[in-house]
Amino acid sequence: MRPDEIASALRRAFRERAIAPGQALNQDELARRYGVSRIPLREALRTLVGEGLIIMRPGLGAVVTELDAGEVQELHGLRLQLEPPLAADVVEHLGRRDIDDLARLVGAMRILDAEQSEEWSSLNYRFHRRLYELSGRRHAVRLVVQVLNLVEPYARVHAHVLGSRPQMQQERVDMVQALRDADAGRVRELIEQSIRTAREELVASMGSLPMRDGSDV
Template sequence: MSPGALPRSAPDRLVHKTVAAAVAESLRQRILTGEFPAGMQLRQDALAEEFGISRIPIREALLQLEATGLIKIMPHRGAVVSGLSVEEVEDIFALRVQLEPELLVLSARHFSEQDFEDLHSLTEEYSAALAAKEIRRWGELNQRFHLDLLRHAERPRSLSIIAGLLQDCDRPTRLQLSASGDVARADQEHREILALCEAGQIDAAADHLRSHIAYAAQSLIAIYRRALTP
């Protein structure tokens, strides 16, 4: 603290933390919806002017976003929206292909009637969002469906890893669905996986889930590679 400077009071710190959390959530949503694309620089002064606040809570908000991996704070460039390389996409989907079907086998045998009702409700919500082109909701609803399928696996560490992988897949998943036009296929495959679980064909459901993830990966990687082709 510089000589003569007054310490910031507890209420001031609380206000800054509350404002920073609100700014972080606003920026998070704009990143996840693609309004702020990968590689975009987030300038503190511009954001402070937009939100009508000082740079202190802006800086705190950016640090929160960096902790979640949505941005990187780089020397000489400041905060930059994170993106995934082709290799990272391949790695993420390879892990999902390995983990999710295995956990579905453990989870599906414990599904109750209420679980099936909830999953059916979620597939209807997802279908409606796809049909209405509510792109910002596609990733969130896809994550919820996949995690709800695995919720009874009783493998908390694996579920935590998958939750992180699905979060990383949020923007790429919406890109894949938007660019490929595979919304009907994604909807149908979710319904088929659920139907197989209801029929007690759990191994078949796991195989279908594996194919579902692998196809999304193949489609998305093709999109990435086309974008990189001069």
């Protein structure tokens, strides 16, 4: 495996909580898992350090980033700045086939049962990535994906531990309809609503912090 392939595999493991936040990474074990030497593995880890997904701690080495309530709030504030403004570009660039692809993802999410939480969240992540990629704003999307990767382990807690999956599913259904209607304002509203709700419920579950109003918000 090349360093970029190792980094991609580790991102997925972090998103899916197969390697949990706060967990120390054993480089020998990872090298065996991926069938690589320590050199490409170290290069991949340096990439992930740069993305904020892991940190280097004295005595422990590489550790998966674990967010506190303030960081969850900050990252969702970044999401509010980055994601809603993409709505107009998404609506402008998407075609019927793109909408149908997104609708298929939402339909596949809908038929999964309660035990298939990881499959549901993986489809939900794919939905968001595909949605934003349709904007054509490559640099903005790169930043969005970096933030999504940081918050995804917590998004899964929001969906399946805090019981928000039904509400999130309905939001995705509403999003597809807004895309079919070419209603950029409604798309933006749904994106904002989803981010704000996730932030409020996650922060409340992690400890009480004052919620700020404003553009970040």
